[in-house]
Amino acid sequence: MSDITADDSQYKRYLLKKNLEVLKNKSGFHTALISLMIPPTRKVFDVISYLKKEIGESSNIKSKGNRKNVIDSITALIGQLRNIKEIPPNGLIMYSGQIPEDNKPGTERSELYIIEPPEPITNFKYYCASEFLLDPLYNMVEEKGTYGIINIENKEAAIGWVKGSHLEIAKTLTSGVHSKHNAGGQSQRRLERLIEEGAQAFYKRVGEISNQIFLEIDDLEGIFISGAGMAKEKFVKKGVLDYRLQDKILDFVDVSYSGEAGIRETVIKIQDKLQNLRYVQEKKIFNRFMEEISKDSDMAIYGEKEVRKALETGAVDILILSEGLNKSRVTITCEQCGYEEVYTIDPQDILNFTEKYRITHCPKCNSTSFQVSKEIDIIEDLGKIAEIQGTHVKIFSTETEEGTMLISTFGGIAALLRYKLSF
Incomplete structure (x- = not known):
């Protein structure tokens, strides 16, 4: 069971999405909303000391109302941090702000949000604005890593990719190449040559379409080439894949099916290589x-x-x-x-x-x-x-x-x- 219970990152991502739905609608006046990103290597005492210095700096804010709101927001963060013994393994994200009702001055209410991120925070960041800093959260919510799959035989091919929970069949193709014939003698050799030429032309077409699809994917981690016979090896040897994609070929996979079914069978066959x-x-x-x-x-x-x-x-x-x-x-x-x-x-x-x-x-x-x-x-x-x-x-x-x-x-x-x- 250990291979399927290693982490609860999807649950944390779900909670993060729920928090984002709330936080994206929060706004305040001037710089009264504070975003705090704390990496796991940072000591709680050091963060509190940093915030105390920020209170000192905030005393220079000219607007009396904004000055009070900023200091109140920082004070709320300090109060919460004093209840935390140590920063969690992935770090901590804290949002504190004075949120007005119906955007009316004088109606501000203190709100505090604490989030344990699904991915480690690498850098400490303190940010003041009229809105919370949410870009790091949006990046964490996105599924990471795409894997391409090319299933190919002489008669048909399919190109797809899998990312997170989504399997996409991007393109299916047929070659029109005949695999059997009854001719003999010179006719046999001629037909064999035509079949081989047709297969090579098909490999080229599959390669060109694969290049178009996969070079547009920024987070492509690797590509698996699958098929029932030797067509997959011949396809790669043909050199029709862009050199940037050639370097990302992870393995050849033997499967029984072709086309879309072949892509799905490939995912099952490679699951031990894609545990996460x-x-x-x-x-x-x-x-x-x-x-x-x-x-x-x-x-x-x-x-x-x-x-x-x-x-x-x-x-x-x-x-x-x-x-x-x-x-x-x-x-x-x-x-x-x-x-x-x-x-x-x-x-x-x-x-x-x-x-x-x-x-x-x-x-x-x-x-x-x-x-x-x-x-x-x-x-x-x-x-x-x-x-x-x-x-x-x-x-x-x-x-x-x-x-x-x-x-x-x-x-x-x-x-x-x-x-x-x-x-």
């Missing part, structure tokens, strides 16, 4: 999940109620969630006696849900004082429980066959267990 690729990870995890389900081993479960119960007992090894889940975990609280109930609902139903419970009698004190006291995205809610239990979290995209099946067949919530449950 999201597309490969999802296939491995889902195949393991389906294997346990088909064996009726009781080591795989699905459905929110079942998974949540197993998660809270610490029985879940890998929590599998679909990024297509659009659910909120809502807590309603009786303001009279503190009685609480928790529900999972669609976000668009929040208003109707709230109105319904405003006139609902509390089963404990019989008052009609229910209010929504908490609302959290269900992935984040389950993810927090997983972090407490030391459970790995895998977020499936909705672009793959496995991701589509996860949400359509299993409701988008599933799990692989550490041990069998007795309930």
Whole structure:
């Protein structure tokens, strides 16, 4: 299991996307919004000392209102840092600012956001502006590394690439070259020559199109050449690939299928070489999940109620969630006696849900004082429980066959267990 549970970077990227949706709409006046990027090598004490110096520098700001807002934002950062013993392994990103309501002066409210990034921060950065510095976050959200695949035989070829959870079939081609003939003598030699000339022309055409496709990909990590026979070696020997792509050829892969099916088979064959690729990870995890389900081993479960119960007992090894889940975990609280109930609902139903419970009698004190006291995205809610239990979290995209099946067949919530449950 270790090869598929190495990291929870996709869960962190999911949380990062959620934070970006909030942060991109935040703005303030002058330089009252502060962005702080802290690498893991930086000591908390050193960061606090730096911020104290910035408070001193901020006293020179001419505008009294802006000066107060900047100092308040820095002070909030210092207060939070004092509660942190050490910087996490990937560093820390902090945003602090005085955010006005409806862009009106005098209505500013202090807001603070703390993010553990999915990738290491390399440089310390302190930035003041009327908006938060979000470019580093956008870069982290993007999937890194593209791998090209050329599947080729004498009669047909396919060109594609895989990045993150996405497999793209960019082009399929046919050569029109005949592979068999019944002629003999000189006619046989002539036909063989024509077949070979047709194959060479086809290799050239495939090479030209491959050059057009792959040279446009900035983060191309490598290319795999696949096929059933010797055509793949002949294609490369022909030298039709641009020299920059020749240097990126990683391996030849023997496959049974050609065309689009050949590309998909190639991905399966090379998965051990691409352990960290999201597309490969999802296939491995889902195949393991389906294997346990088909064996009726009781080591795989699905459905929110079942998974949540197993998660809270610490029985879940890998929590599998679909990024297509659009659910909120809502807590309603009786303001009279503190009685609480928790529900999972669609976000668009929040208003109707709230109105319904405003006139609902509390089963404990019989008052009609229910209010929504908490609302959290269900992935984040389950993810927090997983972090407490030391459970790995895998977020499936909705672009793959496995991701589509996860949400359509299993409701988008599933799990692989550490041990069998007795309930």
